[in-house]
Amino acid sequence: MLSKKTKYGIKALTYLAKQENKNPVAIATISKSENISLKFLETILLTLRKNGILGSKKGKGGGYYLLKSPSDIPMTTVMRILEGPISMVPCVSLNFYEKCDDCPDENACSVHRLMIKVRDNTLDIFRNTSLADLCKC
Amino acid sequence: MLSKKTKYGIKALTYLAKQENKNPVAIATISKSENISLKFLETILLTLRKNGILGSKKGKGGGYYLLKSPSDIPMTTVMRILEGPISMVPCVSLNFYEKCDDCPDENACSVHRLMIKVRDNTLDIFRNTSLADLCKC
DNA sequence: ACAAACCCTATAGATTTAGTAGATTAATAA
């Protein structure tokens, strides 16, 4: 299941991507428009900033803005920052790999093989979907 | 992320599917072979039985066995019983649908549209993979 | 100076996960 953090984060990014100019948008503005708790959104946008997706401007007239063009932000990047691994099991993850305690041999594991398929398909979607694609309504 | 419950459940089902005859297999046997905590596996197999996947026999020589041929058990069924919804968001789920609190219009929601794509792909894999397919090593 | 707005850390409540304990029931074999 997708966490609210990820869901809200994507919604906020979409909101920013729809902006015509690159002017900073205040958290409160996004919060009201998307029905997201202000303080929660604050922490979400902060992590997006720390991970190089967003820039920010402090003080009056400040807010958050995209650092790149929406078409240059693939959903793989967004998902990994907000949700973590794209794979359903760590032993199949490309960026967050971890060995399973119980499996003596990964290649012999039925779950492993199945989840590789799922990961490949999901990854394919996220790789080929940019933030710009999400705005096309 | 896939829960251990689901992971262990699938492993246990695969173990049973690999059995040549339809004789019941004791929980302890599966538990040892697959390195799964006995008591935890107990509850997992119980839910699989209650959901019509497994049959059981008590007493000596008892245990669990598959009620159908492995090729007649699609992974969609298994996943829904063990893991719940296949979708990443409830507003996109076929079998566990729930409206989002924050979304006034689903069709306008970028997350919704993206997650429909992911669901369709994942669903496709699970529909076209049976327990029998998992045994082919 | 002052207000707007982001920055940062901590924490609390709710929920889920992963597993445990222990008594009970049913089937089999001797």
Place this chain on the structure above:
DNA sequence: TTATTAATCTACTAAATCTATAGGGTTTGT
């Protein structure tokens, strides 16, 4: 019939994660 084996069932708990919220601090524009 009795002992043994193995599933059944209820209830509980410890740990982790999620979903926020609190409460300041800092920066900026006017």
